Amino acid sequence: MMRTAYPAIWEIVLPVSALMMNLVCTVRSLPLHLRHVISVLVLLGLASCTASSTGAGPATPAGTPTGPAMVPDALQARDGTLLPLSVWLPDAHEGTNGVEAGIEPVIEPLIKGTIIGLHSFGDYRAAFDHIGPWFAQQGYAFYSWDQRGFGSHDDAGHWPGRELLVSDLEDAITLLADQHPGPLYLLGESMGGGVAMITLAENPALPVDGLILAAPSVREGLRTRYLWNAGLAVGATLMPGHTFNLTRDAADPRYTPHSAARLATDPQILLQVRMDTYRQLIRFTDYASDIAPALQQPILLLYGGNDDLIPAVSIDRLRRHQPERLSYRFYPEAPHLLLQGAHWQHYTTDMLTWLHQDFPAPESDGTGSGHAAANTRQ
Numbered sequence: 520m521m522r523t524a525y526p527a528i529w530e531i532v533l534p535v536s537a538l539m540m541n542l543v544c545t546v547r548s549l550p551l552h553l554r555h556v557i558s559v560l561v562l563l564g565l566a567s568c569t570a571s572s573t574g575a576g577p578a579t580p581a582g583t584p585t586g587p588a589m590v591p592d593a594l595q596a597r598d599g600t601l602l603p604l605s606v607w608l609p610d611a612h613e614g615t616n617g618v619e620a621g622i623e624p625v626i627e628p629l630i631k632g633t634i635i636g637l638h639s640f641g642d643y644r645a646a647f648d649h650i651g652p653w654f655a656q657q658g659y660a661f662y663s664w665d666q667r668g669f670g671s672h673d674d675a676g677h678w679p680g681r682e683l684l685v686s687d688l689e690d691a692i693t694l695l696a697d698q699h700p701g702p703l704y705l706l707g708e709s710m711g712g713g714v715a716m717i718t719l720a721e722n723p724a725l726p727v728d729g730l731i732l733a734a735p736s737v738r739e740g741l742r743t744r745y746l747w748n749a750g751l752a753v754g755a756t757l758m759p760g761h762t763f764n765l766t767r768d769a770a771d772p773r774y775t776p777h778s779a780a781r782l783a784t785d786p787q788i789l790l791q792v793r794m795d796t797y798r799q800l801i802r803f804t805d806y807a808s809d810i811a812p813a814l815q816q817p818i819l820l821l822y823g824g825n826d827d828l829i830p831a832v833s834i835d836r837l838r839r840h841q842p843e844r845l846s847y848r849f850y851p852e853a854p855h856l857l858l859q860g861a862h863w864q865h866y867t868t869d870m871l872t873w874l875h876q877d878f879p880a881p882e883s884d885g886t887g888s889g890h891a892a893a894n895t896r897q
Contacts, residue, residue, distance in 0.1 A: 587690035589698065594664045596687050602664040603671050605644045607651035609658045629658060632702040632728075632874065633695050636663035637688070637711025639856060640736070640800055641765075641789035643670025645781060646708065650858060650867060657871055660699055662691065666714070668796075670787050678799035681717065681806065688718045692725050702728040704874065708858045709828070710736045710800065713807035720813040729817045729878060731870055733858050738801070739808035740832035748805070751798040759795035766790070773825065778859035808833065812840040817878045819846050821866055823853025846873060 586597055593601040609629055634654055638646040644663040651661040665671055667679035667687065688705075696703055705727055707715035712735025719727055738744060754761065767790075769783035770776070782788055818841055822834045838845055848869050853860050860866070 607655040631658035637707040639709035696726040720810040736804040739836040755795040755798040761794040773854040824851035826855040
């Protein structure tokens with residue numbers, strides 16, 4: 520049977536239940552004092568798993584810690600780790616200042632703004648291979664990198680931890696705001712939307728003018744939310760390396776031919792999901808849902824009627840949290856990964872219309888650290 524979505528709760532509970540029954544039978548045959556010891560160890564293991572905030576996987580090998588920088592083909596993080604980077608810039612034009620001064624004109628790109636693209640769980644920067652050039656043609660510089668734990672990273676498949684995902688984005692925002700003084704926006708798809716939400720909610724003074732969320736990773740309002748969490752906590756503790764295999768249709772008509780083939784056959788796409796990684800993704804999604812009310816930037820939220828991963832009730836809760844700042848676009852035909860969808864240009868055209876509007880000035884936190892509105896940044 521072809522699996523196109525992540526596991527249902529019964530697919531987690533059944534193998535965990537079978538394992539637990541086998542363990543119970545084994546433990547019951549042991550002496551009483553050994554049973555007590557094993558019970559205490561299991562409880563301690565569950566407690567430590569619950570207390571963990573990020574569940575970071577194996578440490579990413581770090582280079583020389585020279586601080587964040589944009590280097591050829593990579594974003595260098597603050598710990599020296601190189602994150603493979605794709606960049607699309609508008610076509611160059613001749614500057615006029617040199618001509619007026621009688622100096623040879625300078626060829627430079629005309630940049631209306633900068634967009635940072637954040638890919639979904641299991642994907643990597645190639646998710647924007649069609650969108651980056653499209654925005655560059657509209658005058659926007661577009662940047663995207665392989666987030667840790669995905670793409671070409673050595674630890675791909677292991678959850679990198681929320682702190683690293685956020686700190687990498689913080690570094691990129693700071694660097695690009697200095698490099699391109701115009702307005703700066705974040706575009707996050709699924710998990711990438713969660714990374715953007717958490718980063719801006721935790722750091723409201725970052726110089727970001729707007730946030731585009733394409734089916735972001737939220738799950739507030741689910742009746743089975745805590746049942747999922749309990750099942751995953753037990754599963755990740757007892758069988759962390761258990762994997763769920765995804766099989767996708769390389770000719771899926773919901774996506775562009777290139778995206779459908781890429782999602783199904785690209786070796787850098789994560790199609791084997793570890794139990795512990797999946798659990799940390801769910802916890803990350805919970806946190807993004809809980810922190811969403813703290814967002815202060817203008818938001819464009821996109822959601823599809825054929826989304827089989829993000830519940831409509833969770834999108835509705837997100838809209839309720841941001842009634843003043845949020846604009847909403849619903850596409851009945853769109854799948855979950857709508858940026859990969861067959862009608863992606865329809866969605867990006869709506870994004871462009873939103874980018875061209877005047878945004879109200881953001882609220883200040885009383886310290887004078889609020890960023891400037893998009894229509895006032897020079």
